[in-house]
Amino acid sequence: MVQRYDPHTIEPKWRARWEADNLYHAADDDPRPKWYALTMFPYPSGDLHTGHWYAMAPSDVAARYKRMRGFNVMFPMGFDAFGLPAENAAIKRGIDPRDWTYANIDRMRGQLRLMGASFDWERELVTSDPDFYRWTQWWFLELYKHGLAYRANAAVNWCPGCQTVLANEQVLDGRCERSDDIVERKFLTQWFFRITQYAEELLRFDGIEWPESIRTRQANWIGRSEGATLSFAVDAPGIDDRLTVFTTRPDTVFGATFMVLAPEHPLVARITTPAQRAAVDQYIAATGRATEIERLSTEREKTGVFTGAYAVNPFNGARIPVWIADYVLVTYGTGAIMAVPAHDQRDFEFATKFGLEIVPVYSHQSIDTAAPLAAAFPHGDRMINSGDFDGTPEAEASAKLVAFAQAHGLGESTVTYRLRDWLISRQRYWGAPIPMIHCERHGIVPVPEDELPVLLPEHVTFQPTGQSPLTEIESWVNVPCPIDGGPARRETDTMDTFMCSSWYQIRYADPHNPERPVSRDAAHQWLPVDQYTGGGEHAVMHLLYTRFFWKAARDMGVVEGDEPMKRLFNQGVILGPDGNRMSKSRGNVVAPDDQVAKWGADAFRCQLMFVGPWDQGGPYNPTGMAGIVRWLNRLWSLVVEPVSRGKAEADATRALRRATHQAIRATTEELEHFRFNTLISRLMEHTTAMQRARDAGAVDPAAWDEAVKTAVLLTAPLAPHIAE
RNA sequence: GCGAGGAUGGCGAAAUUGGUAGACGCACCAGCCUUAGGAGCUGGCGGUUAACACCAUGGGGGUUCGAGUCCCCCUCCUCGCACCA
Numbered sequence: 001m002v003q004r005y006d007p008h009t010i011e012p013k014w015r016a017r018w019e020a021d022n023l024y025h026a027a028d029d030d031p032r033p034k035w036y037a038l039t040m041f042p043y044p045s046g047d048l049h050t051g052h053w054y055a056m057a058p059s060d061v062a063a064r065y066k067r068m069r070g071f072n073v074m075f076p077m078g079f080d081a082f083g084l085p086a087e088n089a090a091i092k093r094g095i096d097p098r099d100w101t102y103a104n105i106d107r108m109r110g111q112l113r114l115m116g117a118s119f120d121w122e123r124e125l126v127t128s129d130p131d132f133y134r135w136t137q138w139w140f141l142e143l144y145k146h147g148l149a150y151r152a153n154a155a156v157n158w159c160p161g162c163q164t165v166l167a168n169e170q171v172l173d174g175r176c177e178r179s180d181d182i183v184e185r186k187f188l189t190q191w192f193f194r195i196t197q198y199a200e201e202l203l204r205f206d207g208i209e210w211p212e213s214i215r216t217r218q219a220n221w222i223g224r225s226e227g228a229t230l231s232f233a234v235d236a237p238g239i240d241d242r243l244t245v246f247t248t249r250p251d252t253v254f255g256a257t258f259m260v261l262a263p264e265h266p267l268v269a270r271i272t273t274p275a276q277r278a279a280v281d282q283y284i285a286a287t288g289r290a291t292e293i294e295r296l297s298t299e300r301e302k303t304g305v306f307t308g309a310y311a312v313n314p315f316n317g318a319r320i321p322v323w324i325a326d327y328v329l330v331t332y333g334t335g336a337i338m339a340v341p342a343h344d345q346r347d348f349e350f351a352t353k354f355g356l357e358i359v360p361v362y363s364h365q366s367i368d369t370a371a372p373l374a375a376a377f378p379h380g381d382r383m384i385n386s387g388d389f390d391g392t393p394e395a396e397a398s399a400k401l402v403a404f405a406q407a408h409g410l411g412e413s414t415v416t417y418r419l420r421d422w423l424i425s426r427q428r429y430w431g432a433p434i435p436m437i438h439c440e441r442h443g444i445v446p447v448p449e450d451e452l453p454v455l456l457p458e459h460v461t462f463q464p465t466g467q468s469p470l471t472e473i474e475s476w477v478n479v480p481c482p483i484d485g486g487p488a489r490r491e492t493d494t495m496d497t498f499m500c501s502s503w504y505q506i507r508y509a510d511p512h513n514p515e516r517p518v519s520r521d522a523a524h525q526w527l528p529v530d531q532y533t534g535g536g537e538h539a540v541m542h543l544l545y546t547r548f549f550w551k552a553a554r555d556m557g558v559v560e561g562d563e564p565m566k567r568l569f570n571q572g573v574i575l576g577p578d579g580n581r582m583s584k585s586r587g588n589v590v591a592p593d594d595q596v597a598k599w600g601a602d603a604f605r606c607q608l609m610f611v612g613p614w615d616q617g618g619p620y621n622p623t624g625m626a627g628i629v630r631w632l633n634r635l636w637s638l639v640v641e642p643v644s645r646g647k648a649e650a651d652a653t654r655a656l657r658r659a660t661h662q663a664i665r666a667t668t669e670e671l672e673h674f675r676f677n678t679l680i681s682r683l684m685e686h687t688t689a690m691q692r693a694r695d696a697g698a699v700d701p702a703a704w705d706e707a708v709k710t711a712v713l714l715t716a717p718l719a720p721h722i723a724e
Numbered sequence: 725g726c727g728a729g730g731a732u733g734g735c736g737a738a739a740u741u742g743g744u745a746g747a748c749g750c751a752c753c754a755g756c757c758u759u760a761g762g763a764g765c766u767g768g769c770g771g772u773u774a775a776c777a778c779c780a781u782g783g784g785g786g787u788u789c790g791a792g793u794c795c796c797c798c799u800c801c802u803c804g805c806a807c808c809a
Contacts, residue, residue, distance in 0.1 A: 217805080220804080221805090248809065260809090329809090331808090333809060418808055610737095610748085611736060612736060618736075623750055623751070627749045630749095633763095677736090677737075677749095682747090682748080
């Protein structure tokens with residue numbers, strides 16, 4: 001009696017066997033070449049959803065493929081366990097964030113096992129374990145030692161919903177990336193990482209294969225801009241400050257007819273004249289209330305106020321008014337601009353509205369520069385109204401102007417970046433405490449390394465007050481100063497959870513090391529990641545932070561090489577059958593556990609991969625499951641049921657062998673490029689070819705055995721249980 | 725506004741460097757089988773047509789012996805970025 005294909009019998013059986021055999025543990029001393037395959041680890045939200053399967057199952061296929069190709073594959077899994085939802089659960093339902101998180105992890109661990117993925121569970125890590133965050137804190141101290149962590153007062157993004165500050169990368173369209181609340185601007189003293197020190201290097205992607213879209217988004221985010229800083233004297237009695245501006249168009253400096261400072265610019269208070277003070281103060285108050293969204297709206301009409309002060313254009317001695325306006329951002333360049341209304345549309349609109357002078361400094365073949373301009377024209381032919389520079393063609397103008405400025409001490413060529421330093425303080429409880437101590441006598445003192453980890457206290461009360469809940473715990477906050485034992489206080493902010501995910505892939509190489517975050521040997525053996533897979537939504541957050549972190553770690557001598565992940569693949573987003581994002585409120589959720597209970601893990605894995613190209617995502621097709629199940633059934637029958645072996649037609653044998661070898665070739669090709677949908681279709685064709693051979697009468701034993709063996713091997717990465 | 729990607733049957737999608745458009749699968753239709761099932765098997769399935777044949781890859785032009793693929797224009801969709809001086 002031949003057994004029928006029954007995933008519910010074979011799947012648990014083989015998963016238990018793999019675990020008992022420790023089959024997928026990647027040993028450090030394995031002589032085969034290593035392959036580090038990594039899929040982004042999940043946040044323990046409580047339930048493993050189809051999105052997780054869509055990200056992880058194909059990653060597992062790729063990892064299994066590499067294993068079959070003779071690599072010593074490490075494919076680890078863990079949990080990105082710090083973060084706000086745990087704390088929100090605590091506030092909402094009175095559950096301890098720790099209990100909530102670890103209960104979720106227990107549940108998700110079980111759900112992950114259903115996938116039949118070849119995870120190396122011996123290397124599992126949980127970022128909220130003291131064994132892990134001890135090293136997160138260690139990195140903080142190292143960064144501090146190397147001048148890459150500092151505390152500063154700055155304009156920061158404040159999320160009123162989350163009651164904490166956010167990094168620039170975590171603000172999307174003026175809203176909190178997590179809670180969607182409109183972000184406010186505040187001036188606070190916070191901890192930063194000096195990611196800008198690596199801006200130039202982060203723009204290079206040498207030696208790594210990352211998607212063009214991610215590279216472009218990172219490059220745009222870093223926003224390198226070449227130009228010059230020019231220095232203008234303030235023409236006011238008793239004030240000898242100079243106003244420094246950044247411009248990409250130093251060649252238009254003779255057309256600078258006024259200046260504009262950001263309302264928050266530190267010189268505003270000093271240069272404002274008594275007559276203008278009231279208007280200026282009112283304007284600053286108004287813009288302070290405006291949200292980032294309102295301020296950045298392109299449609300919005302320009303606003304601004306005259307400070308009463310004047311500056312002197314160092315190139316032509318012109319006395320030009322100094323205004324403040326919120327279209328100038330304090331966070332970019334020097335927070336001040338020279339306004340050239342003839343050649344910059346924003347300045348043009350401002351000048352037109354407030355009746356300021358407009359002086360073109362370029363001739364233009366189709367514009368009458370003597371008549372009033374209808375709009376700014378950014379590019380022209382030759383310089384005019386520019387003294388000795390008149391007649392210079394635009395292509396040569398900037399270099400000439402900068403050389404002049406440099407020679408006369410008026411300015412210099414400068415590169416500016418849009419990228420800001422990474423703000424990592426969070427006024428929240430459920431994160432790794434920043435290992436710093438504030439002492440009245442010694443200032444900021446790092447916690448000595450041998451006192452790590454700074455443990456998160458337990459049994460905390462949660463009231464989102466805008467301050468870390470840790471502030472309330474006097475017994476934790478008050479500590480002796482490490483220098484003289486005198487009274488001091490702990491830093492009560494915790495670290496951005498993106499800090500944990502910036503280095504987790506390093507820890508997987510040596511997850512239980514009590515001495516170091518990673519040993520030299522383990523780092524050398526396993527790092528960097530050979531193939532990283534995950535969502536592209538992290539383009540300018542996690543994927544940028546981890547590159548920065550790696551480069552810093554390299555410069556500390558902890559890791560080798562310039563990049564943390566050699567190859568990156570971004571899968572698409574799997575949607576509900578109705579084409580919308582899966583959500584309980586829409587009722588379009590496909591739950592992996594249900595699918596496994598119904599069809600088996602192999603079928604669900606294959607169906608997710610069969611719906612379309614992996615990087616494209618798209619709606620899940622529940623009816624399509626029938627095709628996958630039919631295929632697995634046909635495959636099973638062909639392999640386990642007896643066939644008539646004997647003298648086959650030469651043509652039939654040849655056709656079978658041809659189909660088998662085409663399948664081998666196609667599988668290799670498709671797997672190398674993550675084309676799982678077409679891979680499955682090729683395997684289906686092979687299955688059909690086998691059926692045809694079997695139904696034609698007797699099969700050639702050698703060709704048949706080869707076809708069976710091949711079908712099983714080629715299917716193994718995709719549907720590991722049935723293949724086993 | 726700028727940038728990138730996309731538009732192929734009823735549906736998801738295939739299609740090296742230009743070379744039989746629609747592989748594979750779903751759904752559907754017909755038939756077979758059966759203790760009638762969310763089962764299995766066989767065949768059909770872009771459109772018009774009795775057939776021959778013709779038409780067909782968002783729309784319009786072009787290059788070419790030959791275009792889903794290359795070039796130009798247009799429409800729509802998706803995703804980034806967006807007062808960055």
